[in-house]
């Protein structure tokens with residue numbers, strides 16, 4: 579399938595990164611959010627990232643302008659009427675996502691693929707909110723999107739082979755590596771990552787070591803770029819809790835029980851970098 583125009587829903591950390599890499603690959607991109615100020619903020623982040631590439635002489639000013647010209651701001655979901663692909667990167671909430679997908683199903687042209695960047699919600703359930711479940715798929719980018727190589731592609735129960743193939747081709751076109759997975763809670767990435775982060779929090783909770791020591795062990799001992807507690811702050815502790823709850827509910831196994839300390843931090847509003855405080859304090 580020939581995809582030329584993409585709408586990215588959500589101009590936050592993930593959405594702006596996805597819009598950036600799609601524009602860099604030459605696609606025309608509508609960057610959509612509820613309010614103009616959210617879209618402007620997302621565009622400003624993209625501009626800052628690209629300016630850095632220009633400063634480092636990896637890109638010319640003309641190339642940057644060309645990429646920016648591919649991006650069109652949008653605050654109206656009805657703009658989806660002229661796109662070939664929607665990549666939804668709104669908040670991780672099933673009610674909100676199903677509402678967006680049922681609206682998109684009415685608005686987007688019949689050939690359009692509806693993809694979700696969800697990090698753990700069932701694609702099959704999101705697809706069931708539409709009359710085109712065969713055209714619904716998971717396209718899970720990693721944070722920070724411009725840097726991380728992986729896109730986990732999740733097949734819902736009804737996802738058509740040609741839809742999977744199109745998304746795999748687009749993933750390669752945006753210079754990422756596709757990995758195919760099936761639709762189970764947490765997919766592969768968060769089913770493996772989040773219990774490790776949760777266990778690191780239990781280790782802190784039980785006083786086995788300090789937060790710095792836990793992070794140092796995993797950074798230097800396992801060659802992870804960030805320790806698990808630093809990574810949890812980077813992802814957002816609310817997101818980590820939400821994913822653990824999805825795993826716990828989905829599998830019903832005690833090994834996925836969120837650590838009480840994680841719950842406590844989230845209740846305190848200490849959500850990590852984005853709020854200036856999580857396991858660490860950020861200026």
Ligand code: CAA
Pocket residue numbers: 627630697719720721722723724725726767768771803804809813817
């Ligand atoms: N946006 C764009 N570029 C960024 C960036 C951002 N937010 N953060 C860092 N970079 C770029 C920097 O510009 C720099 O690029 P150059 O080398 O070209 O100058 C490069 O990344 C390295 O950055 P730094 O030197 O500042 O710092 P670093 O070497 O410590 O790397 C990092 C930063 C890439 C974030 C690295 O620490 C890392 O890989 N951390 C782990 C990230 C990770 O695990 N992500 C997955 C999270 S889980 C997820 O996303 C799924 C989910 O569903 C929860």
